[in-house]
Amino acid sequence: MLSEFRGGSKRACSRLMSVVENEPDAATAILDELYPLMGRAFRIGITGPPGAGKSTLVEKLGRECRNRGRTVGIVAVDPTSPFSGGALLGDRVRMPSLFTDPGVFIRSMATRGGVGGLAARTKEVCDVLDAFGRDCIIIETVGVGQVELDIAGAAHSTVVVLVPESGDGIQTMKAGLMEIGDLFCVNKSDRDGADRLVMEIETMVEMKARTNGWVPPVVKTVATTGLGVSALLDRLDAHKTHLEASGAMIERKRESTRSEIVELTEEWLRRDVWRRPDVTDRLADLVQQVLDGDTTPYRAAEAILKDVLAAS
Ligand SMILES: Nc1nc2c(ncn2[C@@H]2O[C@H](COP(=O)(O)OP(=O)(O)OP(=O)(O)O)[C@@H](O)[C@H]2O)c(=O)[nH]1
Ligand SMILES: [Mg+2]
The missing domain is CATH 3.40.50.300 (P-loop containing nucleotide triphosphate hydrolases)
Known part of the structure; x- marks a missing residue:
């Protein structure tokens, strides 16, 4: 598909757009491949x-x-x-x-x-x-x-x-x-x-x-x-x-590159964190602790963040 795309096929272009719109993981691989272009x-x-x-x-x-x-x-x-x-x-x-x-x-x-x-x-x-x-x-x-x-x-x-x-x-x-x-x-x-x-x-x-x-x-x-x-x-x-x-063009490019990286990092962090069973277990545990009056949601979120950063 990519080689058809590079060859100027509108059909391939259209297909790749659909993937980019609908399949986040495949989209990343495609956009990464296309970035130099x-x-x-x-x-x-x-x-x-x-x-x-x-x-x-x-x-x-x-x-x-x-x-x-x-x-x-x-x-x-x-x-x-x-x-x-x-x-x-x-x-x-x-x-x-x-x-x-x-x-x-x-x-x-x-x-x-x-x-x-x-x-x-x-x-x-x-x-x-x-x-x-x-x-x-x-x-x-x-x-x-x-x-x-x-x-x-x-x-x-x-x-x-x-x-x-x-x-x-x-x-x-x-x-x-x-x-x-x-x-x-x-x-x-x-x-x-x-x-x-x-x-x-x-x-x-x-x-x-x-x-x-x-x-x-x-x-x-x-x-x-x-x-x-x-x-x-x-x-x-x-x-x-x-x-x-x-110089506004280059400045804009710098700014949009920066925000793109920040947004992707946040998106993937969010996705990856809640996929981890150790984190979801800890979450359940902390919820109970809050209900029992042993901690607060603020301390709990802090604790999860600490765990995640320590583990990576
Ligand atoms: N008289 C006149 N009519 C126009 C002009 N430009 C567009 N129209 C008419 O205005 C109507 C709306 O045009 P569109 O191009 O669909 O407007 P649009 O802003 O894309 O509309 P949406 O996408 O639905 O928001 C159509 O009937 C056009 O023919 C113009 O310069 N003069
Ligand atoms: Mg319109």
């Missing part, structure tokens, strides 16, 4: 309220990347879908011009009831696409609640898509959505109120003038016709250049 792709997050035109925009952006000779991976995270694993009918309908292009790989993921709009293994699925050699990876997700932070963590550049009919403009938007935008896209700008929304966003990003020297640009688009999409990709390229030139 990762790190080339530019990851773009597209988020915004439901129905803002994100999928339509992603298709046009994907096409624009293709026009510029870049290969594309698309990860569509669907919070409502109970399905996972490959091509949903929805994407065929939403992204028809991309579906048959060998330079495009589209993957749909369900969120599985996670808090954010990002599925649990989105980052790993993007890692597989990265190793597959895609130049750009575009991640679409609905921006509701906690998701903002998740997508900002998974992408190099986050585009927040808003529409004129967002009610009383950005005041009504969740503050979190405004925080994470490296770029803002006023989509459906064929409708009334687009210019006003652009001005509102510009005022807002100026007030929050970023410490990192990047002022998020605001781009008007009409995703249905593709108007403004080329300008959007130009701004994304500029952001990438900025990240590289300012």
Whole structure:
């Protein structure tokens, strides 16, 4: 499977993604094998309220990347879908011009009831696409609640898509959505109120003038016709250049590597500790001691931790 993957087989890519999503132990072995191939792709997050035109925009952006000779991976995270694993009918309908292009790989993921709009293994699925050699990876997700932070963590550049009919403009938007935008896209700008929304966003990003020297640009688009999409990709390229030139890219890499190691260590510690019979026996014993009034849960946890660290 890995050699087919290396040979560019989309089928193998899709299979490996399923393993990465569903089989934690096998996933580790695969990702470990693929790691040297990762790190080339530019990851773009597209988020915004439901129905803002994100999928339509992603298709046009994907096409624009293709026009510029870049290969594309698309990860569509669907919070409502109970399905996972490959091509949903929805994407065929939403992204028809991309579906048959060998330079495009589209993957749909369900969120599985996670808090954010990002599925649990989105980052790993993007890692597989990265190793597959895609130049750009575009991640679409609905921006509701906690998701903002998740997508900002998974992408190099986050585009927040808003529409004129967002009610009383950005005041009504969740503050979190405004925080994470490296770029803002006023989509459906064929409708009334687009210019006003652009001005509102510009005022807002100026007030929050970023410490990192990047002022998020605001781009008007009409995703249905593709108007403004080329300008959007130009701004994304500029952001990438900025990240590289300012050292932010390498800093980000250091930080995400660090948190990845920490998270894996915690996950595996948790898994391994409760697999050990000596630890579970000790736990049962300590529970009884707490009930008997001989110790407290705090002392008990401390004791278990001591045992575990001493034994390893
Ligand atoms: N007038 C107008 N309609 C648009 C534009 N972009 C998208 N739409 C329409 O808006 C509707 C929603 O578009 P989608 O691309 O599915 O929006 P989405 O943000 O992906 O929606 P969810 O994934 O369900 O949150 C569709 O009917 C699109 O045709 C635009 O620029 N102008
Ligand atoms: Mg969509």
